[in-house]
Amino acid sequence: MTATGTRVLVLNSGSSSLKYQLLDMTDAARLAVGLVERIGEETSRLVHTPLAAGGDKREIEGPIADHEAALKAVAAELSADGLGLDSPQLAAIGHRVVHGGLQFTEPTVIDDAVLKEIERLVPVAPLHNPANITGIRTARALRPDLPQVAVFDTAFHTTMPEYAARYALDVATADAHRIRRYGFHGTSHSYVSRKTAALLGKDPSEVNVIVLHLGNGASASAVAGGRCVDTSMGLTPLEGLVMGTRSGDIDPAVTFHLKRVAGMSEDEVDVLLNKKSGLLGLCGDNDMREIRRRIDEGDERAELAFDIYIHRLKKYIGAYSAVLGRVDAVAFTAGVGENAAPVREAAVAGLEEMGMAVDASLNAVRSDEPRLISPEYARVAVAVVPTDEELEIAQQTYALVSA
Numbered sequence: 543m544t545a546t547g548t549r550v551l552v553l554n555s556g557s558s559s560l561k562y563q564l565l566d567m568t569d570a571a572r573l574a575v576g577l578v579e580r581i582g583e584e585t586s587r588l589v590h591t592p593l594a595a596g597g598d599k600r601e602i603e604g605p606i607a608d609h610e611a612a613l614k615a616v617a618a619e620l621s622a623d624g625l626g627l628d629s630p631q632l633a634a635i636g637h638r639v640v641h642g643g644l645q646f647t648e649p650t651v652i653d654d655a656v657l658k659e660i661e662r663l664v665p666v667a668p669l670h671n672p673a674n675i676t677g678i679r680t681a682r683a684l685r686p687d688l689p690q691v692a693v694f695d696t697a698f699h700t701t702m703p704e705y706a707a708r709y710a711l712d713v714a715t716a717d718a719h720r721i722r723r724y725g726f727h728g729t730s731h732s733y734v735s736r737k738t739a740a741l742l743g744k745d746p747s748e749v750n751v752i753v754l755h756l757g758n759g760a761s762a763s764a765v766a767g768g769r770c771v772d773t774s775m776g777l778t779p780l781e782g783l784v785m786g787t788r789s790g791d792i793d794p795a796v797t798f799h800l801k802r803v804a805g806m807s808e809d810e811v812d813v814l815l816n817k818k819s820g821l822l823g824l825c826g827d828n829d830m831r832e833i834r835r836r837i838d839e840g841d842e843r844a845e846l847a848f849d850i851y852i853h854r855l856k857k858y859i860g861a862y863s864a865v866l867g868r869v870d871a872v873a874f875t876a877g878v879g880e881n882a883a884p885v886r887e888a889a890v891a892g893l894e895e896m897g898m899a900v901d902a903s904l905n906a907v908r909s910d911e912p913r914l915i916s917p918e919y920a921r922v923a924v925a926v927v928p929t930d931e932e933l934e935i936a937q938q939t940y941a942l943v944s945a
């Protein structure tokens with residue numbers, strides 16, 4: 543496939559948001575960036591910045607019913623800046639697709655068969671794959687002639703050894719239903735682990751990195767010499783760390799208990815664990831900024847929620863240190879990891895015996911650049927490494943269509 547244009551539109555559809563970037567791949571310049579949030583609510587908001595047109599940020603408020611309406615609104619904003627989807631300079635549209643199962647280990651041009659497979663995986667990514675599918679269908683309807691490429695969150699984790707990926711479940715049952723650890727946020731874990739190696743002046747093959755992707759969804763991964771060897775999310779993006787609204791690890795028997803003793807239905811348990819738990823369930827807020835503000839005012843519920851979040855994070859740092867044997871770096875990324883200095887400080891506090899420490903003044907620096915926050919004497923580099931899933935998706939998409 544040979545692309546005629548050099549631009550790629552990247553769509554990152556979340557359960558209630560749509561993030562997008564239009565890039566020119568000749569120099570990876572961002573021409574437009576934006577976000578639609580609170581899709582499906584009365585208070586939806588589109589924030590669009592036409593960087594190429596030198597235009598100011600535009601904010602449009604008002605209800606946007608679903609991801610189809612969101613993408614059409616984005617297309618209209620791009621058109622207004624002369625960057626519309628009808629442009630002959632557009633080479634492809636790259637989609638973040640959260641669950642690719644075992645079959646998708648590489649970026650893939652989307653045809654009907656691929657779309658069908660992504661649909662088959664909806665039960666194991668119920669918050670994410672439906673939004674991704676709507677994004678693909680809408681984009682295809684707008685530009686049926688253009689290649690659409692899926693870049694999967696699960697792809698980077700397919701290198702995990704069998705003993706890390708397989709649950710200790712009856713093998714026949716697990717295999718019949720393809721139940722195993724898939725892991726997510728892989729595009730970010732891959733990008734950030736490579737950037738961390740570069741920050742240390744090393745090749746990815748030379749370093750062992752623990753990546754902590756802390757956004758609304760959150761996951762940890764152990765990356766040895768550039769390959770993922772373990773990660774905290776599992777069959778679905780519910781396992782592992784405490785998240786904005788998801789519980790992360792719990793005793794699976796809690797689910798039987800909720801059904802048998804608390805009388806909840808399957809769907810109610812699903813909604814409880816995915817949407818009403820995590821930081822939100824613990825203290826009523828899922829935004830780390832708000833939690834820190836409440837802690838500063840002496841709010842004990844917010845403080846306990848923070849402590850539970852940090853305790854889980856610490857457990858994974860410990861576990862992945864043992865899995866890797868030698869850790870060269872711990873990298874914090876995504877909304878919370880990049881911005882919340884108190885989270886980084888608390889997660890590493892007390893780990894001096896493991897060679898990990900945070901320097902308070904380095905940790906307080908705000909920057910969009912990858913940076914070290916550990917003191918010089920520390921054996922393990924602790925770093926803040928901003929993720930860029932959109933750039934990574936654009937590069938993988940363009941590589942595929944221009945090959």
Ligand SMILES: Nc1ncnc2c1ncn2[C@@H]1O[C@H](COP(=O)(O)OP(=O)(O)O)[C@@H](O)[C@H]1O
Pocket residue numbers: 556756757758759786828829830831876877878881882
């Ligand atoms: N300045 C900040 N301080 C603390 N937390 C922040 C800050 N900015 C953003 N966050 C956190 O980042 C989260 C969103 O992260 P992000 O990576 O954008 O998530 P997602 O991609 O899953 O939507 C917010 O819920 C918020 O808690």
Ligand SMILES: CC(=O)OP(=O)(O)O
Pocket residue numbers: 556640670695726727757758759760779
């Ligand atoms: C997989 C996942 O949890 O993604 P997000 O953080 O975008 O919700």
Ligand SMILES: [Mg+2]
Pocket residue numbers: 757758876
């Ligand atoms: Mg994200």
